[in-house]
Structure formats: C-alpha cells, structure tokens
Amino acid sequence: MTQQSTFMITAVIRSDQLTNLQRLLRSMNQAPGFANPRNRLLPYWQMQQLHVARFTILQANTNDDIRDYGVEPSDWPPTLCFIGDVDGAADLFLAELVIRAEPGLREIFSHCEDFESDCDNLLQWLHDHSRKPSANYINWRGRTVLQAREEQALSVALRARLNDLQQLQGDLRPRQLRRQLQAFVTEEIAARRLRLSDPLPAPAGWHLRNLINLVGVPLALLLLAPLMLLASPFYFARLRQLEESDPENTQRPERSHLQALVEQEDIDVSNHFNVFGQVKPGRLRLFTIKMGLLLLDYTSRHIYKRGYLTRVQTIHFARWVLLDNNRRVYFASNYDGSADSYMDDFINKVAWGLNLVFSNGVGYPRTRWLLKGGAEYEQKYKRTLRRNQLPSESWYKAYPGLTAYDLARNSRIRAGLEAPDPSDSEIRSWLALL
Amino acid sequence: MTKTTDIDYEDIQGLVRFGHGQLSASAFLLLKIADLEAARRWLNSAAITSATESTPAPQSALQVAFTAPGLRALGLAEDLVEQLSDEFVSGLGGDTNRSRRLGDTGSNAPQHWRWGGSAETTPHLLLMVYADPTRLDSLLTSIREPQFEQAFTQLAELVSRHNGPREPFGFVDGISQPLIDWQQQVSTDLHQRDRYSNRLALGEVLLGYRNEYGLYTERPLLNPLDVDRDDALPDAEDQPQLLDLGRNGTYLVLRQLAQDVRGFWQFVDDQAGADPQQREQIAAAMVGRQRDGTPLIAAAGEAIDGSEPSDRQNHFTYARDPHGHGCPIGAHVRRANPRSGDFPVGVDNWLSRLVRTLGFGRRHHGDDLVASSRFHRLLRRGRIYGVELTPEQALQAAADDSEERGLHFICLGANISRQFEFVQNAWCASSKFAGLPSESDPLLGNREPLLNAAPTDHFSIPRAGAPARCIQGLPQFVRVVGGAYFFMPGIKALRFITR
C-alpha cells in the first residue's frame, strides 16, 4: 500500500516583495484562489502523486490579540508557506518537483529573504525550509491519486453502461446485471479505455515503523501515567482557573477580510481552510496543545484512516503545525461543502475535539474542562475562527468535483466489482451504489 | 432553563405567528423612500398587524420590513445597522460570492432579476398587504392616499390574487412548519436533543430570545442614555442594562421564484412514457409528497416532539428509510428538512452516544452525513402568484401562454446564514447532499455543471432490490427573478426606527 506524506516549506518574504509575490501566485489561478492545473509556474497536471497543494501567505493579522493576556506579541514577518499532500515519500516528490518546475519554483521563492538567485541546490534549499506537522490527518490512508482517478472513470463508465442496459433490456436480475457489467469492464480494460492498477506494496520498513508508533506512544504514556496522575489535580485546578480568566475575542472580522475569504469559497465542491493564530501564553497551554495534537496525530494514524475523523466525513487532508517556537499554530484543511456547513460540523458534531486543541489558542471562546463550551458558543466561535482565518493564494486539488464521500463510494464500487463471491444482498447493495 | 419574561405579542408582527391564511389575497409592495419625513410619518402611524389573537380574525393585515439600505435611508445610525447580520447588510443580490453559494448563477443570476439585483432595483422596504380577494384592490387604493404617494415610490408590486393550498406545480404546500416554543419550556441544552424534534426555540424565529444553542443571536443593542424615552424599546434579556432593537423582530427572506409548470409536467410525462400513474409517482418522488400532501413515508411509530400522531401529514421522519426507498434522499422536502436529530438514528444511551461521538458505529454507508435539522429550520410564509395551470392543462400542447406563475417564497428566521442560506446552499443547491453523486434539488436546481463539467442535473429514485432509477437531464424548472433580505422589526423597534 502506498503511503501518503506531507510537505511544508516556509520562507520569510522580502519586505518589499509581498504584493509582487501575491500577484505572481495569483497568476497561477483560473478562479480566485483556485489553481489552473496547467499554470505556467508549476505544472500540477503532470504530477500524478499530488493530491492537494497550496500557497498561503502566513500573516499575523491578529498579532495584537495576545496583549489581552499581558504579553507583548512577537514579530512575525509575512511568510510564504507551500504545502501539499502526496503519494509516496515527500522527498521523492520534491525531487521530482524540482526537476519538472525548477524555474517556476525559483521565480516564486526568489521573493523570499534567504533565497539567493544563485542558490545552486534548490532541492537542498527546500529541505532546509521544511517543517513537520505536529498532527496530520488523511481521509483514506493508502488511496493514491491514480486510484482515485481510475475509480472515478470506472464509476462513470459503469453508471452510463447500467443506464444503457436498463433502457435496452429493462430490469435484469441483479446477478445477471453484475455479470454483464463485469464483462463490460473487462472489455474496456482490454481496449485501454479503463485501467484498474493494483495497489503497490508498502515501502520497506513501513509496517515496522507503524507498529513502533502504534505501540510506542501508548507505552510512553503508560510509563508517564503515574506522574500525570499525581500532577492531574494541579493541572485541572490551574486549567479551570485559566478557563475562567482567559480573555475571549470580542471583535468581528473586518468585512473586507471576510470578503477576501468568501471570494475563493465554493468554487469547487471542496474548499480550503487556513487558520493561523497564537498559542496562549504559559506552559500549561503549550503542554495541553501538544498533548492534544499528539492524540490527534496518533488516532489519525491508527484509527481515523478510513473516511472519517470522529463524526466528520468531509475532510480530505488536514494538518496542524506549531510555528515560531511554539508560539503559533497553523491549521490547514481541505474539506467538502461550504464553510458554513464545515463550521456546522465543528459546532454540532466535534466541538469537543476542536476545543481540546483550539481552546489553547488566543481568543477562543471559553471552555469548561477543556471539552465543553468553546465552539458551542456558535457566533463567538465563528467570529474567532473567521478572524484568524487566512485566504490561500493558490490552491490545487487533483480531483475537482469529487468529495471524500464520492471517492469512498468509487472505491466501494470497484471493490464490489472485484469481489470474488458476493451474496445476492451484497450484489443488490453494490448496484445501489451506481 | 429559567423561564424568560412573558411574550409581548403586541410587539411582534403578526406574520411571525400567523400565515394570514384566511386572507388569501396579498400584495407585497417594494418601495423606495422618496420623502424621508413623509415616509417616517406614514410608517410611524401605520396600523401594523401584531401577533395578538383576535376573534373574529382581522379583515386585513399589514406588515412591514426593511432592507439595509432602507434602514440607512431612514437615518438609523450606521453602528446599529452594522450590528445586524453580515448577510442582511450585504444583501441577497449584492455579492457574487453569495450568489454562487445559493445557486443564483446562470439564468438565476441577480443581473437578470427584475428587482433586488442592483442598488437601484433594491427596495428600501417591503409593505405586505393581506386581504380577502374581493377587498384587496380597495384596500390598496385606501393605502395609496396622497401622503403615501408622497412618501414612497414603488419599484414593484407582487400580487397574489388567490393563495390556494397548492403551489403552481399542483402540490399542496405549507404543510410542514416548525412548532414555535412560545412558552420557552423546552431546554435548549445542546446535549438533550438526540432525535428530531419539530419544536423550535423561540430565538430561532425571533431576535432577543434564546436560540437552539441556548444563546442570543447577535443584534443591535443600545445604551439607554442614547435614547430619549426609556420605554421606547424592550430591554435586552441577556444584558438588561441595554435596550434591544432586535427583540421581537426577525429577518425575512423574499425570493420571487418563477415556475415552469408546463416544463415540469411535460418532462415528467416524458420520463413516465406518458403513463399517468408513473407520472404521478415520479413527480411525487421529486417533491417528496404526493400531490395532495400525503407523505411518501409511513407514520413514525415513536413520538416526535412537537408533532401530533394524529397529524398524518407530518408525523414522520426518515429514520426508517435510510436508503430512500420510500422517499428519495434527494426529494425536495427531504433536502429542505431531513428531519435529522443531533445524533443519527440509534443513539439512546450514554454509551451509544459516546460511540457515535467518536465516529464509530455507523450503521450503513452514508450514515451521519447530514446536519441536525433544528439549527436549520425555516418558518415559511410564501404566497403563490400567476393564473393557475393544472397538470392536465400543462400537458396539453402549449396554447400560447406567456403568463408567468410561481412562488413569492418567504421565510422568517433569526439567522439568515444558518437558516435560509444553509438550507438553500448545503441542502438544496448542493449536488452532493447526503452523499448523492450528481443531483441538486429536483425542483430548485439550476442544473449548472460543476467546475470539472460533472453534471448536477440527475435525479435518482432508489429502489429496494434493484438499481436506482436515475433520471438525467432535468431542465431548470424554477428561476429566481428577484429577491432581497429584509429585517422585520418588532413594533416598538419600528416606531423607534421611524421616529
């Protein structure tokens, strides 16, 4: 099974180059924030392993909010951030990217501070500017771009064929129908109109590393458990104190800011989300967010790897990254549906999960015992989120028009087609997918 | 939850409580203010119908609502206007991003609208006049006396001669409405509404009361020191030191929707191979009810809060029809109100709640894809327009008939983005509602393909034991020809705004 990996490259933008860089990045777009796969700078259409990618300029618009906590904000110069999720190792992808798009990458990164135009090893430079996420979520571990595209083609073809068969012959018995459809697919594959590649084996050592993580994290926690148990009364006493006293954001997002955000929403069935905020001061908050992210990363890796993250089934990829010596957190996600329905899920389905992590961010609505409250303060929450949200300069998704649920259904369609000995009722539910 | 102050029906416009169904004719006047002083005087003394009950029922009713430009024109301070919701302030037709979200693109786009699509054609206010059909014209004449004519210029007049129970496609409408919890007896605790309930917190339909989150929706609040008379406005329940300009008011969405009745029935007839029974079935599947309003779903066995078991037309949910074999997943009524609870079906104790909260225990593919209904309910108050064309007439070869017919769609609610916009966008316009692959609302969809050219003009009728019947190439049946967002203030607030 091919594994997905992520990359993130950040570099400070030269102070006089911000607007030039924005103009350049936007020149990649066919609609606001929406990349043309055949843009001049990065030929996304050639990159068969790339699921999603985006350029975002991380700006600390809400930097002053931390003053409410009696803390001077640290400096954060506008920083270019290039992230993506790929099949296989990120290193390999970046190497290929450099081969395919070196001039474009140079043109982009030449707006950044420590990029010398004579930098002779671009790949090394990219590696030097890479950041690892603290937590990473992948909707469906192991499903490659190639697979997503092949299965979509399969589903479209099957659906059309089924329609034809029904028009021609009326209702057939399910088993008969499936046999006809199977024969059709075999023909299409022989004629090279369809392709269904076999999954590749997992790279060497992957299973072992995964196992070590699977066992290692709980083991480490178990070893620390006595200590944590002893500390917990103090932890919770202090937490409750902070929860009662931490200032909340009271400001509305500026209308122009909102406008910049919604301008690039709902162009595809999926949207992209960036939140960039500050971590509340103090060690307790840092510890809490780190534990929260650890838990998130662990469960995403071992449990939430097949189409859902707790109750939410609309996120393709998401990551949480601590930046600026853990003073800031960046959250980026790719999700289906409108921002309003995304926030609706946040509030009504996973408020507790959001609270666990984001209540450690400056301005977040008040929580109780870390899990309660917070996002449940609907309008306060939406405001705070929107205020700390950033637009992307350019966003790419390899399968426009398809939701995570579509991809999952397509995989089930293929699985049902290939199932060796399905029962009648399995065949009926398979046909219902079409 | 502590019981809040008693309801002052005198201060609430009647339309919130009553649909004025006995007054089957109506005229919605879309007005611009021509003379500020005259407009204030007229509005301030207008006999706006309140929500108090009266027997016999009144002979006529008058309601009024304002757009954001209207409130500004009346001189309401900018910081108060700004405290109304963003959607209201930017307006229904004023932002291409909103239009994209609502499916107001292509032939639905505001640039083609008769009214509301540009600043010039956006009214300042909406005056709603309800009367018996025989009395509407004389009532309008009596309203349009010289002071009125001096105060306002009229952009358009949306008249309903006779609002029967059936909308123009021929289906009984106005059957399902939320039951408003006027007494505020039901807890709005977020964790106590696992299942669908038809009872709706007062704060969902009126500003100034607790909503389904147990919170008060943002609205303009004033310092009493800034107001000349301290009884001019009600107190804010959540911040008693402030006065509440929003209390007892709400937002009103008005969309003029032209319906292609001929197109609808001819398409359906075509799909049915001209078989009358199949024709009825397909049309009913698209709406999600039979023409006489009968649901496609058997009555629910268990109790539904806010719905009487004797109410055959409404006592149902889709809980026992997860795959849409009874009522298609994509049917209009199932989209517009999926009758979903906070948790999917099957949660009845803390353990199952925990399991589902963590995302496990889904019973079938597609389970738990749809948001909880109670945060997205609409109080519908629409009226039909145009000369009736029965399905039978619609099927006959078109005699030349350029008459337009349709719906003056109206809904009320305290939060336009969470209610109307959410329902219109995520549930009706979306071609991915509840995991469906390629269909938007069979009645409302604009049929525009997605960015990758994928179609949105399908409609699938799932069948038990056989592949779904998938109808393709649905034409557009409903076209938006005008619309705006209004604020319908409480009556004290109206006096305050027009003082």
Ligand code: HEM
């Ligand atoms: C011309 C356009 C429309 C037509 C012909 C139409 C027709 C109908 C009909 C026949 C019903 C069933 C009667 C009932 O359950 O009360 C219904 C219900 C409903 N419609 Fe529409 N409708 C239209 C537009 C809209 C729009 C624009 C919305 C909102 C975005 C909407 C929201 C609803 C809701 C919420 C229900 C009640 C569903 C329930 O609670 O079960 N409708 N409509």
